Amino acid sequence: MEISRRRFMKMGLMGAAGLALPLGTLSIPLSRLAASASLRSPSVEPFEVPLPIPPVLKPVRSGADTDYYEMTQKAGRREILPGLKTEVWGYDGIFPGPTIEAWSGTNVEIRQWNELPVPVATHLHGRKTPPESDGYPTDLILPKGHEQGSSAHVGHGSAGEHVHLFKDYRYPNDQRAATLWYHDHRMDFTGPQVYRGLAGLYLLRDEVEDSLPLPGGEKEVPLVIADRTFNEDGSLYYPSIDPSLTEEPGTLAPAINGMFGDTILVNGTPWPYLEVSNTRYRFRILNASNARFYDLALDPPPPGGKPFVQIGSDGGLLEAPISHERILTSPGERFDVVVDFSRYRVGQEVTLKNLEGEGSTKDVMRFVVVRREKEESTIPERLAPELAFADPDEAEAIRSFQFIAGGGWGGMSTINFRVFDPDRVDASPRLGSTEVWDFHSDQDHPIHLHLVHFKVISRNGGRPAPWDVGWKDTVLMRAGDDVRIAARFSGHRGKYVFHCHNLEHEDMMMMANFEVV
Amino acid sequence: MGAGTKVAGGAGAKVRFAAALAFASQLIHLWVLPGAFVARPLTGSFVFLAAVCQGLLAASLLFGPGRWAVRFGLLLNATIVLAWTATRVAGFPALFGFARMPVEPVGLVATVIEIALLVLLLNIGHGLKAERKGRRVRKERTA
Numbered sequence: 001m002e003i004s005r006r007r008f009m010k011m012g013l014m015g016a017a018g019l020a021l022p023l024g025t026l027s028i029p030l031s032r033l034a035a036s037a038s039l040r041s042p043s044v045e046p047f048e049v050p051l052p053i054p055p056v057l058k059p060v061r062s063g064a065d066t067d068y069y070e071m072t073q074k075a076g077r078r079e080i081l082p083g084l085k086t087e088v089w090g091y092d093g094i095f096p097g098p099t100i101e102a103w104s105g106t107n108v109e110i111r112q113w114n115e116l117p118v119p120v121a122t123h124l125h126g127r128k129t130p131p132e133s134d135g136y137p138t139d140l141i142l143p144k145g146h147e148q149g150s151s152a153h154v155g156h157g158s159a160g161e162h163v164h165l166f167k168d169y170r171y172p173n174d175q176r177a178a179t180l181w182y183h184d185h186r187m188d189f190t191g192p193q194v195y196r197g198l199a200g201l202y203l204l205r206d207e208v209e210d211s212l213p214l215p216g217g218e219k220e221v222p223l224v225i226a227d228r229t230f231n232e233d234g235s236l237y238y239p240s241i242d243p244s245l246t247e248e249p250g251t252l253a254p255a256i257n258g259m260f261g262d263t264i265l266v267n268g269t270p271w272p273y274l275e276v277s278n279t280r281y282r283f284r285i286l287n288a289s290n291a292r293f294y295d296l297a298l299d300p301p302p303p304g305g306k307p308f309v310q311i312g313s314d315g316g317l318l319e320a321p322i323s324h325e326r327i328l329t330s331p332g333e334r335f336d337v338v339v340d341f342s343r344y345r346v347g348q349e350v351t352l353k354n355l356e357g358e359g360s361t362k363d364v365m366r367f368v369v370v371r372r373e374k375e376e377s378t379i380p381e382r383l384a385p386e387l388a389f390a391d392p393d394e395a396e397a398i399r400s401f402q403f404i405a406g407g408g409w410g411g412m413s414t415i416n417f418r419v420f421d422p423d424r425v426d427a428s429p430r431l432g433s434t435e436v437w438d439f440h441s442d443q444d445h446p447i448h449l450h451l452v453h454f455k456v457i458s459r460n461g462g463r464p465a466p467w468d469v470g471w472k473d474t475v476l477m478r479a480g481d482d483v484r485i486a487a488r489f490s491g492h493r494g495k496y497v498f499h500c501h502n503l504e505h506e507d508m509m510m511m512a513n514f515e516v517v
Numbered sequence: 518m519g520a521g522t523k524v525a526g527g528a529g530a531k532v533r534f535a536a537a538l539a540f541a542s543q544l545i546h547l548w549v550l551p552g553a554f555v556a557r558p559l560t561g562s563f564v565f566l567a568a569v570c571q572g573l574l575a576a577s578l579l580f581g582p583g584r585w586a587v588r589f590g591l592l593l594n595a596t597i598v599l600a601w602t603a604t605r606v607a608g609f610p611a612l613f614g615f616a617r618m619p620v621e622p623v624g625l626v627a628t629v630i631e632i633a634l635l636v637l638l639l640n641i642g643h644g645l646k647a648e649r650k651g652r653r654v655r656k657e658r659t660a
Contacts, residue, residue, distance in 0.1 A: 010580040017543065017572030025547045026565055029554035241556050252555045411557060412608075419608065 036239050036252050041230040041263045042081055046271030047351075047366040049082075054201060054222065054267060057098035066107040069100065073122075073141075073198060074115040080268060084234025088197035088268075089116055095268045096224045096288070097182070097200025104206035108171040114141040118245045119162075120193065123185035124171060124202055125332060125448070126178055126314055126473045131494030133169040134450055136160060137187035137511070138422050141167045160187075160422065176384075177209040178316035178471075179284045179334040181224075187422075188249030191259060191290050191503035192238045195228065197268075199288050208384055209317060215282040215338060215377040221274065225364060226288040227261035251504055257405055257443070258291025258504045264354070266365045273366040277373035278342045282311070285337060287329040290503040293444060293476070295355035296327040296364065302343035302350075309379055312336025315453040315471025317384040326355065328467050330446035330476035332501035335467075338379055344369045387471065389455040390488040395436040399427055402440045403447065403477070403500055406508050413500065413510035420499075420511040427514040429489040438484050441477040445505065448474040450496040451516070454487035474501055489516045531641055532578050538634040539575035539590070542597075543568050545627040567597050587642045594631045594638070601628050 059067040076093025080086045091097025102108045114120050119142050123135030138160025184190055184198035201222050229237040239252040263270050298307040306323035314334050327335050352364040406413045429435050439447050456468035460482050475483055499511035546568035554561025570593045577586040604618045
């Protein structure tokens, strides 16, 4: 069969334009996705570096009823992986940021300076905060160079309140002692900005807690657990579509349901160790990961009883301690636990494991029992006065919310099949009222409500899980779970968000407004 | 493509212009392909297919299109324009996982090109039809 010159040219052009050119272009995103999937952090020998404790920030001044602080959100460089420098975006340039220790009854005002190249919004997670200081996602502190009023986020209706260079966040500390944390909450970019380091602890104390003979001082240890992946040069790897975090939000498709790092950091250090005496220690555990759940256990388990005695949850002390074999925690949750190392012999090494982990993420950190000491603490049978939980029988409304993640091929995550719209309010509870909310999840979602604390009433039609105890502001949900909560909407009127605390889901619009009226 | 249904003569300029528009549309789709594919493979796959088809259409138009090429071009560009418009008017988070998309300048330019291409292809199609009819009449008269 003869092919004419014209037909040959036609076939050639069709092949070039119709196949070669598109396939060549397709190889660009395919190779980017392949590189992302195959990336592994530089290897680190675990349990070689001691656990650091984040510094406690001192107020710049104190008034009659208010302590005033200043923090600067800026880039900083530090050695996270041995021999390599990592740039973090941190509060005062460190990760985790400095800890704020506040007393119930004393107000706190924090001036947040923004010296980063992107807008920021700071949310104090777990606080009953007035709406103007809650870190609403579109209420931004614009950096130098951004014009006042420039939105810096795209396609979300209302522009929000913008300030330039700094903002004063006011926290009336009129709630009970609790382990809180502050972190970035910028619209569309919370995931990458928290990942780069914008997170820190806020410990609220009160006289009730202070009067208890719980382990204190050096034996009260914060554990901020977060997973990260690093490039070969030690820089943090996050699969942003736009790594400058200034234009297009979102992640590469494989991370759309969460960025899971291969290196476990505790207080910003990979797999650290902590030398302990054979006494009780109090650990304030914060899961500050973007998406990873942890099923924490001690290896070896101590003889004669469960290893963890939980004394507090998101909203502060429990009424009475509860013992756990394991602690299952999702992003945003806090667990206040006591571990008694007297049940181990001196010289023994005890590893905090993540039973959900694989490979390098199976280990979290190690405790080394190095000395004997006299025990000076106890765990009282009664920790706090009876907690006045919201009564579901008094609920003025029952609402139902379905949390549906975007598909693996890409796409938005939704609540009740609707993406976040700052201008749309999905619930308007009355100030002081109680409501029952039903959550349904299609896959793992930690659900967080701003402003309110709630009580988990039931899980999948049965009793709440052991880790649901106490006042909660974030509830762990597994795929297919149905969870019912009762919340009292007290404190402040105004517009707040509730959302999935898998930060990639949150950035992909799994968020909604409620307005307390 | 049936014999005797090729574009010829004065319609050549129109066809070359249509091919240029198809190439332009292809280049725009190739331009946005990497960004679309890494974020949303479903959308990216659609953009990739659109680019492939526009390239094939452009090459086919350059070498004397038949009626099937014209029909293919009409269907292809109508689909692309409808898909672009629909995703800028409404969101399909439950079905396809995305909210209403922004009207971005590059998409607007591509849509204008594709609408112009649709008009040209319709015109070329009418020309082909008229030419076929003319041939049939001449053939009947000769017979």
